[in-house]
Amino acid sequence: MFDTLIIGAGQAGLAAGYMLQKAGLNFALLEAGSSPTGSWPHYYESLTLFSPARFSSLPGLPFPGQPERYPRRDEVIAYLRSYAYQFHLPVHFQSRVERVQRVGQHFRVETTAGTGYEALSIIAATGPFQHPYLPQFPGQHLFKGQLLHASVYQRPEPFQGKRVLVVGAGESALQIAIELATVAQVTIASRAPLHFRPQRVLGRDIHFWAWLTGLDRFPLSTFWERHAPTAVIDTGRYQPAFTERKLERRIVFDRFTAKGVVWEDGKEEPIDCVIFATGYRHQLGFLADLGALNADGQAVQKMGVSLTTPGLYYLGLEFQRTFASATLRGVGPDTLALMKPLQRYLQTARSS
Numbered sequence: 001m002f003d004t005l006i007i008g009a010g011q012a013g014l015a016a017g018y019m020l021q022k023a024g025l026n027f028a029l030l031e032a033g034s035s036p037t038g039s040w041p042h043y044y045e046s047l048t049l050f051s052p053a054r055f056s057s058l059p060g061l062p063f064p065g066q067p068e069r070y071p072r073r074d075e076v077i078a079y080l081r082s083y084a085y086q087f088h089l090p091v092h093f094q095s096r097v098e099r100v101q102r103v104g105q106h107f108r109v110e111t112t113a114g115t116g117y118e119a120l121s122i123i124a125a126t127g128p129f130q131h132p133y134l135p136q137f138p139g140q141h142l143f144k145g146q147l148l149h150a151s152v153y154q155r156p157e158p159f160q161g162k163r164v165l166v167v168g169a170g171e172s173a174l175q176i177a178i179e180l181a182t183v184a185q186v187t188i189a190s191r192a193p194l195h196f197r198p199q200r201v202l203g204r205d206i207h208f209w210a211w212l213t214g215l216d217r218f219p220l221s222t223f224w225e226r227h228a229p230t231a232v233i234d235t236g237r238y239q240p241a242f243t244e245r246k247l248e249r250r251i252v253f254d255r256f257t258a259k260g261v262v263w264e265d266g267k268e269e270p271i272d273c274v275i276f277a278t279g280y281r282h283q284l285g286f287l288a289d290l291g292a293l294n295a296d297g298q299a300v301q302k303m304g305v306s307l308t309t310p311g312l313y314y315l316g317l318e319f320q321r322t323f324a325s326a327t328l329r330g331v332g333p334d335t336l337a338l339m340k341p342l343q344r345y346l347q348t349a350r351s352s
């Protein structure tokens with residue numbers, strides 16, 4: 001009987017493991033894959049963090065190297081691997097959780113391999129990446145070109161000489177579109193005009209100011225972020241790319257045709273490939289038997305604490321506690337905030 005089982009060994013699960021270990025709890029991490037690196041190896045090769053190394057650390061281990069630089073994807077993978085090994089976190093690999101059930105005072109967890117575990121509490125830290133969100137546009141089924149989600153994009157070479165449309169307004173959409181524009185003719189299309197925030201303000205990275213003002217740490221920031229216009233942090237290379245490269249931006253098209261898309265002004269344009277950089281949705285079906293999800297399959301929770309199921313917790317949900325919750329720098333403070341309710345719950349569960 002474990003005190004806690006953590007489901008998922010990405011950054012969120014690893015941060016939780018570190019904290020539980022420090023608290024002297026008896027726990028394990030169940031990970032579907034074979035490395036403690038979460039979804040990072042699946043992200044596109046050139047991915048560069050939007051936060052500097054100084055603000056990209058998990059609790060207990062500073063991100064190595066020059067603190068002001070913006071680390072690349074492979075550095076994050078190496079960092080997460082060393083994090084798991086340095087703290088000897090007990091990760092059970094090839095252990096995809098299929099279902100969690102309540103049995104009296106505790107939880108029973110089953111993996112697809114047929115292994116069963118028991119625990120007094122559960123932390124679900126499975127991330128949304130395995131379930132890309134693909135919007136549906138009129139006529140989409142007619143389109144004969146290539147249609148894919150950014151989750152499968154790796155590098156620009158296969159798109160050489162093509163006419164590519166990237167749909168989205170976030171960091172990934174911009175980074176992919178700019179990289180593709182070195183080899184292809186690219187348009188980035190978004191529902192609202194793209195907005196940019198400068199990466200540096202008064203000579204310091206914007207994450208420094210978020211840290212100084214507490215924006216990253218205080219739950220109220222969620223309200224601020226939800227109601228602020230979405231904007232991409234620009235190191236200074238995004239906006240010039242629109243004049244320097246084969247890259248343009250437009251408000252999203254109205255519909256697909258067999259050969260391309262029809263824009264708002266009624267003009268049709270041939271397109272070879274559409275890449276949807278339209279985000280992800282958490283799929284927590286393995287918790288369905290607990291009655292812990294709403295009609296959309298999303299967690300019914302407040303600040304990571306289940307509102308339906310005592311002893312069930314979450315990490316890594318977007319806007320879980322602050323607007324940094326689903327980032328490297330945000331998951332540590334969220335884990336710390338979960339420790340009190342978790343330990344209180346464990347005390348009661350052990351004595352009953």
Ligand SMILES: Cc1cc2nc3c(=O)[nH]c(=O)nc-3n(C[C@H](O)[C@H](O)[C@H](O)COP(=O)(O)OP(=O)(O)OC[C@H]3O[C@@H](n4cnc5c(N)ncnc54)[C@H](O)[C@@H]3O)c2cc1C
Nearest residue numbers: 008010011012032038039049050096097126127316327328
């Ligand atoms: C393209 C992209 C760029 C990003 N860039 C940044 C950035 O620059 N800076 C930043 O801070 N954040 C960034 N993020 C956001 C965030 O930091 C990452 O998505 C991060 O990988 C989330 O970590 P996680 O641990 O919550 O989830 P994941 O990394 O997805 O890890 C979840 C783990 O759970 C496992 N799992 C899933 N289901 C099960 C199951 N049923 N049973 C057992 N195991 C399971 C998976 O195999 C995986 O290892 C980016 C995200 C994306 C998609």
